[in-house]
Amino acid sequence: MTTRMKVGWAVITVLVLVYALFPVLSILATSFKLPSELNLGTFLPAHWTWTNYEQILGPEGSARDLFLPSLRNSIGISLIATAIAVVLATLAAYAIARLDFPGKRLILTTALGVSIFPVISIVTPLFNLWRNIGLYDTWAGLIIPYLSLTLPISIWTLAAFFRQIPWELEQAAQVDGATTWQAFRKAIVPLAAPGVFTTALIAFFIAWNDFVYGISLTSTSRARPVPAALAFFTGASQFEEPTGAISAAAVVVTIPVVILVLLFQRQIVAGLTQGAVKG
């Protein structure tokens, strides 16, 4: 590689990094500003401080009761919605990749249709129904609609993964004397596990990202997830903007995502481009 090309690639890499990370650095910098210095209009804080983090996490924090329950709700609801979606999708995708049956295309088309469904169109009837049957502002009241986000992409991604598995391995194992179950467990499960894990990761990101269901179907900290809670933060007094607390909370919920991305970028890219549906 010539020096000119090296310089060129260095410039391109820096540009891409700035593009991808700048807004993250921006909110990170804001989260370390003193409340009194929030309106100075500078990028970096003049004095670095943990005050904003104490507000959302500290025992005396004014936004603690808003943030911590919502964090718990988000983790719980997203994990359960992901688990249900992945189990159902694994069964469906196995059938789609492995068996020949009429209606395969119908299932995949339905998944496609569900994934392009405007979320807001589902919210109005659910809002009314959930209030009538007592699911409004409960975990189940969010987990059920979250399936409309997580299930279709799980089916597509997993079906794509499963299609690449050489299923003959299973027969080979049976020929070698393994029982059907043994053959499946020893030959297929290890090949399928990475795909299932990747799918779970993508489905979790999508559930974690939801905002429309979150603000529409909850009213208290009983079930309100983090994205919705951020929109309801208030300052220490009514004259104070909650900028610092929101930034700190935003950073806290972003860290796990960034770590997961760093650890599993290869798998996530494979999953996204093979299943290739966004929720």
Place this chain on the structure above:
Amino acid sequence: MTTQATAPATAEGREEARRIKALRSDRARAESRLGWMLAGPAFVVMLAVTLYPILQATYDSLFRYRLTAPDDREFVGLANYGVVLSDPVWWQAFGVTALITVITVAVELVLGFALALVMHRAIKRLRGLLRTAILVPYGIITVVSAFAWFYAFDINSGYVNQWFAWVPGIDENLNWFAEFGTAVFVIIASEIWKTTPFISLLLLAGLAQVPTELDEAAEVDGATWWQRLQRVTLPNMKAAIMVAVLFRALDAFRIFDNVFIMTNGSAGTTVLSLLAYRTSIGRLEIGLGSAISVLLFVAVIGICWIAIKLFKVDLAGARGER
């Protein structure tokens, strides 16, 4: 959606079909039963969480129905649709949504393709780093990204005015969210930042499918980089590009989170989803809100239909399902 199996038109065809059906062994029937047993639950859940609510919304949209006065519920036929469609508020929101959709998709297509090319061409060592960086916006919560952009541009806490004061039209007192043009600019910028990774990864997968021999052959024949891009690379990626555009367009059409956070619809930035949310959940007008929900659903179907007719793309086929 197109199906490959069409009904045989001739008598022999029908006869043939009957014979094949008769030949289907018990084994095939058992396989089909197992297939539906495994895939059935997912299928039923998908219908339950989407088809049922949209049917309910369709039903509710035929009533004058306010939660503030539930006893006044009254059947009004299609009157709610008349109210919505004759209201300039709906058309204003429709226009803004369409504008945001068209601009974001167009910019993302170019930017996403550039990023995909960079990732495709980069040496191994850089590729991982670039891919990881690109995934960060994808993983971040839209609301968090909206706050990041909002605080950066906000007249009180923002640094953008100071940094870019030298640009004509930007001064320290510019309130980005007070006027339609500037507010929509920030909304679109945040949407582009957040969702370009998705389109870029799809295009990267498309690039990987372009046969290298074709590109090399063209190079040997003396084609310039631009010619090869136009004649070899892009035509071979047509399906990937169409899928990326359609999915991003449908996604952009549903835009809600960043508008809610940044302007909450002020300065004329109310998008359709926000209008639906405000009508049903804000003002508790279930009848009118349902009508808007149904209209949005119909609009999305319409976009799909146009895309499929226009580009002749078999969505399922383009996604590797044959």
